[in-house]
Amino acid sequence: MDKKLRVKNFLDNTPRIDLQIRLIAGEGGLNREIRVGDINRPGLTLAGFYDFFAYDRIQIFGLGETAYMRQLPPGDRQKAYEKFFSYEVLCCVFTHDEQPDEDFCRYADKSNVPVMVTTRDTTRFISLLIHFLDEIFAPSVTMHATLVDVFGVGVLILGQSGVGKSECALELIERSHRLVADDMVEIIKVDESLLMGSGTPLLRHHMEIRGLGIINVREIFGIRSVRNRKRIEMVAMLEEWDSNVEYDRLGLDDKKYTILDIDIPYITIPVRPGRNIPIILETAALNQRLKKLGVHSAQELDRRIQEWIKTENHNK
Amino acid sequence: MIEKEVVVKSDAGVHARPAMMLVREAMKFPCQVALVKDGVEADCKSIMSVLGLAIVSGTRLKVRADGDREEEIVDIIVAMIESGFNLN
Numbered sequence: 445m446d447k448k449l450r451v452k453n454f455l456d457n458t459p460r461i462d463l464q465i466r467l468i469a470g471e472g473g474l475n476r477e478i479r480v481g482d483i484n485r486p487g488l489t490l491a492g493f494y495d496f497f498a499y500d501r502i503q504i505f506g507l508g509e510t511a512y513m514r515q516l517p518p519g520d521r522q523k524a525y526e527k528f529f530s531y532e533v534l535c536c537v538f539t540h541d542e543q544p545d546e547d548f549c550r551y552a553d554k555s556n557v558p559v560m561v562t563t564r565d566t567t568r569f570i571s572l573l574i575h576f577l578d579e580i581f582a583p584s585v586t587m588h589a590t591l592v593d594v595f596g597v598g599v600l601i602l603g604q605s606g607v608g609k610s611e612c613a614l615e616l617i618e619r620s621h622r623l624v625a626d627d628m629v630e631i632i633k634v635d636e637s638l639l640m641g642s643g644t645p646l647l648r649h650h651m652e653i654r655g656l657g658i659i660n661v662r663e664i665f666g667i668r669s670v671r672n673r674k675r676i677e678m679v680a681m682l683e684e685w686d687s688n689v690e691y692d693r694l695g696l697d698d699k700k701y702t703i704l705d706i707d708i709p710y711i712t713i714p715v716r717p718g719r720n721i722p723i724i725l726e727t728a729a730l731n732q733r734l735k736k737l738g739v740h741s742a743q744e745l746d747r748r749i750q751e752w753i754k755t756e757n758h759n760k
Numbered sequence: 761m762i763e764k765e766v767v768v769k770s771d772a773g774v775h776a777r778p779a780m781m782l783v784r785e786a787m788k789f790p791c792q793v794a795l796v797k798d799g800v801e802a803d804c805k806s807i808m809s810v811l812g813l814a815i816v817s818g819t820r821l822k823v824r825a826d827g828d829r830e831e832e833i834v835d836i837i838v839a840m841i842e843s844g845f846n847l848n
Contacts, residue, residue: 588803605805606787627808644812652807658776 449478449580451535451558461576463569465537465562469549472556476534478502481577483570486536487512490524499531502573506566510542522547529555537573539566579640582632583704591624591641591674592616594729598641598674600629600708601725603682607715610651612682615722622671623661626651631676633704642673678732679708680725685716695742698735709735761826764834767818770844774815776807778845783807785836791827793837804837 452474454463467474484501487509513521529551535558538544543561552559562569590601590609594616601609610626617623625643634640643649649662649670662670679701683689691714692699701710711728715721731741768774774782786793786804793804797819802809804823815821823837 586800586802588801588806588809605803627806628802628812644814646814647808647812650808658807 449577450474451476451478453478454535454560461572461579463562463572463576464564465560467558467560468543469559470535470552470555470557472553473535473558476558478534478577481574481581483573485509486528489528492524492527494527497531499533502534503536504566504570504573505536505538505542505544507540507542510538510540510544513544513548521545525551529557533557535560537562537569539564539569579632579634582634584630584632585704586644587629587631587703588627589629590626591629591643591676592725593622593624593671593674594726595621595733597678597729597732598624598676599725599729600641600676600679601682602679603715604684606654607682607684608721609682610653612721612725613651614653616725617661617665617669619722619726620668621726622669622674623649623651624671624674625649626661631703633706637706639676639703639706639708640673641676648672676703676708678729679703679710680728681710681712682715682721683712685714685719689714694746696746761824762830762834763822763824764838765820765822766838766841767820768815768841769817771817773817773819774810774813776811779807779810781845782810782837782840785840786833789825789827789829789833791825791830791833793833794824795837796822796824 454465455467480501482498482501483504484498485506486497486503489497490509490512513524516524525547533555536544536552538559538561541561541563544559549559564572587600587602588605590613592599592601592613601612603609613623613626624641625647628644628647629641630644631639631641650658650660652658681701691712699710700707702708709732713721713724734741770778772778782795783805794801795804795810795813795815796802797813797815800813801824802813804810821841823834823841825831825834
């Protein structure tokens with residue numbers, strides 16, 4: 445799949461972040477690739493200071509820039525445009541629904557620099573754009589796993605193929621939880637502390653269940669059984685029960701699983717006939733929510749026991 | 761770990777049936793088997809993973825296996841892909 449970001453992608457109506465922009469000139473440059481997630485305000489450049497001109501970034505023209513261009517005497521304006529477009533400018537966006545003059549558009553058409561207009565104000569547009577770009581340029585990884593929203597906690601289920609990840613997800617869906625992706629999860633690091641998981645567009649909300657084949661979860665269980673993306677807050681590893689392995693019996697120590705340098709709370713669940721994994725995962729998700737609120741069941745019980753031992757010793 | 765490269769030639773790419781053929785072969789082996797496209801790794805024992813790679817004609821794939829009988833399965837998978845799955 446083409447992962448490159450091109451100028452034309454800004455004009456796609458992505459339902460998540462709608463930049464509300466339209467193209468007015470420079471159609472020939474729509475296939476230009478955006479390589480850096482930064483922007484530039486070209487005020488100084490237009491005024492003639494061309495040192496450090498970051499022409500390969502997205503140029504944002506706010507009210508100041510448009511007003512400056514408008515008050516220039518026509519001759520100077522021509523010169524300014526000529527100089528400006530002599531660089532390989534990536535693309536220009538005008539905010540506040542301000543249209544640039546015809547000369548500007550003509551130069552843009554000639555040099556194939558897309559010119560777009562947004563109805564939003566500059567600050568709001570920049571913050572949305574940075575958000576949009578950050579997600580695209582975020583580090584990412586694709587994992588063989590299943591992601592389910594369990595009571596609002598994004599649980600990433602890992603395990604060898606055949607251990608029962610999909611069956612477990614199916615039971616969770618049946619219990620009114622929501623499937624994000626099965627078998628292949630795309631994970632992006634939106635922020636230093638935030639991992640977002642989603643399915644690949646091609647497979648969205650389909651699952652393979654041994655014996656049934658491929659099913660469409662959204663069609664079978666309805667729209668409430670799915671969601672498109674979810675923050676990953678817990679990792680659960682399903683493992684074949686191995687009597688030689690010591691499984692966690694106390695839960696006193698919190699284990700972590702590292703994805704893209706972010707530590708996520710991690711549990712290992714041994715799978716054995718008769719063990720109801722979905723219910724264990726539900727409980728783990730609720731326990732995780734409690735821990736986030738500062739309630740740590742295992743540690744609290746341990747503290748109570750220690751206090752009781754202390755008083756008993758004291759009363760001897 | 762062993763890895764071999766192969767280019768998909770069949771016009772139809774890897775749709776559901778060829779994907780199932782690959783998975784069925786991989787399942788017969790105890791080792792881990794993976795297909796890698798543009799750095800994205802898919803478990804070759806999972807139909808959805810293989811389909812999710814969106815493999816079309818001309819796609820360059822790495823076939824990777826790790827564990828018992830790794831060499832055998834990599835050769836089988838490469839041969840299957842090269843033969844165009846004999847579906848016609």
